[in-house]
Amino acid sequence: MTKRFITTPIYYVNDSPHIGHAYTTLAADVLARHYRTKGADTYLLTGTDEHGAKIFHAAENFGSRKSEVGSWNQNEKFKIVQEFTDKISQEFKNAWKLLDIRYDQFIRTTDPKHEKIVGEFLVKVKEAGYIYEGEYEGLYCVGCEEYKKADDLVSGECPIHKKPVEKIKEKVWFFKLSAFGDQIINLIESGALKIFPAERRNEVLSFIKGGLEDIAISRSKVEWGIPLPWDKSQTVYVWVDALLNYYSAPIIAGQEIFPPDIQLIGKDILRFHAVIWPALLLAADLPLPKQLVVHGFFTIDGRKMSKSLGNTIRPAELVDQFGVDGARYLLLSQFPFGGDGDFSLEKLTTAYNARLANDLGNLLQRVLVLINKNKINIQPSPTPLRCAGVDVLLEQFNFDGALAEIFQLASNANVEIDHEKPWKLAQLKTQSGKLKTVLTSLYCQLETIAVSLAPFLPGTSEKILAQLKTLKPEPLFPKKV
Numbered sequence: 001m002t003k004r005f006i007t008t009p010i011y012y013v014n015d016s017p018h019i020g021h022a023y024t025t026l027a028a029d030v031l032a033r034h035y036r037t038k039g040a041d042t043y044l045l046t047g048t049d050e051h052g053a054k055i056f057h058a059a060e061n062f063g064s065r066k067s068e069v070g071s072w073n074q075n076e077k078f079k080i081v082q083e084f085t086d087k088i089s090q091e092f093k094n095a096w097k098l099l100d101i102r103y104d105q106f107i108r109t110t111d112p113k114h115e116k117i118v119g120e121f122l123v124k125v126k127e128a129g130y131i132y133e134g135e136y137e138g139l140y141c142v143g144c145e146e147y148k149k150a151d152d153l154v155s156g157e158c159p160i161h162k163k164p165v166e167k168i169k170e171k172v173w174f175f176k177l178s179a180f181g182d183q184i185i186n187l188i189e190s191g192a193l194k195i196f197p198a199e200r201r202n203e204v205l206s207f208i209k210g211g212l213e214d215i216a217i218s219r220s221k222v223e224w225g226i227p228l229p230w231d232k233s234q235t236v237y238v239w240v241d242a243l244l245n246y247y248s249a250p251i252i253a254g255q256e257i258f259p260p261d262i263q264l265i266g267k268d269i270l271r272f273h274a275v276i277w278p279a280l281l282l283a284a285d286l287p288l289p290k291q292l293v294v295h296g297f298f299t300i301d302g303r304k305m306s307k308s309l310g311n312t313i314r315p316a317e318l319v320d321q322f323g324v325d326g327a328r329y330l331l332l333s334q335f336p337f338g339g340d341g342d343f344s345l346e347k348l349t350t351a352y353n354a355r356l357a358n359d360l361g362n363l364l365q366r367v368l369v370l371i372n373k374n375k376i377n378i379q380p381s382p383t384p385l386r387c388a389g390v391d392v393l394l395e396q397f398n399f400d401g402a403l404a405e406i407f408q409l410a411s412n413a414n415v416e417i418d419h420e421k422p423w424k425l426a427q428l429k430t431q432s433g434k435l436k437t438v439l440t441s442l443y444c445q446l447e448t449i450a451v452s453l454a455p456f457l458p459g460t461s462e463k464i465l466a467q468l469k470t471l472k473p474e475p476l477f478p479k480k481v
């Protein structure tokens with residue numbers, strides 16, 4: 001059976017993971033779990049992006065050792081930066097473990113195996129005639145690790161990082177991106193390379209139709225990177241290095257799964273994935289990914305999440321407050337996946353109490369208590385039915401819609417209890433058949449809820465199924481005040 005290959009972006013190790021990173025990785029985990037439950041062989045790749053000036057500066061500034069940097073020799077510098085990337089990369093692994101995210105491979109771009117594959121890939125592209133030497137003169141934002149045009153700036157600054165950009169003039173190697181515009185347009189328009197949602201697809205198409213320029217794929221003054229095999233005075237541009245992780249990872253793991261089936265990304269990195277990435281693959285005569293799935297960005301209480309505003313939320317904080325599955329639920333349910341949305345801590349507690357503690361937790365308690373009290377004999381189904389609507393919604397990347405559908409089942413079941421009043425049926429001998437029917441139906445509905453929740457809230461799904469088996473009610477989600 002062919003494997004479904006799903007990827008997340010690889011995260012910069014300049015800072016510890018926050019819930020923005022968790023959002024993409026969690027969505028990928030839910031998709032992978034969903035396909036696995038359906039019996040499809042699935043491979044989930046994630047990892048960390050560890051080269052470039054941005055990471056180098058973060059490592060220099062770490063632990064207020066900036067003043068010592070000047071005295072370090074090359075070897076010391078690299079050792080210290082590597083230690084820093086090891087530490088932050090491990091923090092990403094810890095965060096994914098905490099959130100019960102199950103990946104098949106975690107790639108790090110400082111892995112020498114990746115570095116070697118990147119070099120070989122670029123040699124191939126150069127031999128195919130798509131790489132040439134030149135001089136780059138222009139602007140560069142280290143925060144974005146991106147070449148900028150004057151009209152990308154607002155008041156002379158990068159609008160994302162609100163900082164002045166660098167002016168650079170250096171000898172570099174260029175990639176003939178301009179040669180691939182028409183091919184990429186055809187691939188996107190024909191659906192061979194799908195981009196979800198449609199607005200993002202249109203955005204990319206109009207960008208490419210505006211004309212593509214060749215891009216610099218090396219830097220001459222960035223030491224912390226992969227040296228170009230044919231010109232060791234240069235290192236590979238960090239975005240080219242990073243995008244190639246999707247190609248190197250399967251080779252490193254000995255998996256014949258390339259190209260990716262689904263690549264999840266945030267809207268900020270769409271152009272890299274929809275333009276540079278396919279062009280590099282076309283230049284190397286390799287197959288293209290099948291689909292890019294792009295999500296929006298979320299703000300915290302109406303403000304952009306950033307280190308300087310001090311409103312960054314770490315995955316551990318959410319898990320401490322709401323538990324693993326509480327955090328998973330809240331991250332994916334608060335707004336539609338494709339769009340932007342606001343993540344308000346106040347709304348989180350309300351949503352947690354209403355949906356998880358009340359609708360779901362109380363339902364399970366009520367049904368189990370009624371079954372026990374009335375000594376109803378019910379056997380668990382060997383293969384409980386999943387809610388079909390949820391599968392459809394998930395495969396359309398409608399994570400919040402799929403969750404809403406499952407929680408609607410719970411709220412319907414609560415309405416059914418209030419309507420059927422099993423406690424009244426229990427008082428009438430003539431109604432014992434009806435009582436059993438009502439409670440059996442509620443029991444089966446809980447089974448469906450549990451199995452449908454499995455990709456989203458794996459621990460809770462197991463707990464519900466276990467409690468349905470033992471009929472011993474235990475609180476799922478303690479109410480928050």
Ligand code: MSP
Pocket residue numbers: 008009010011012019020021023024049242243244245265266267268269296297298299305
């Ligand atoms: N290293 C590059 C990606 C290379 S992929 C070949 C990068 N890293 S990043 O750490 O800055 O961000 C990666 C991703 O994190 C974003 O594309 C997005 O998926 C996610 N998010 C970061 N902040 C976010 C929000 N505030 N909201 C939602 N997602 C966010 O870019």
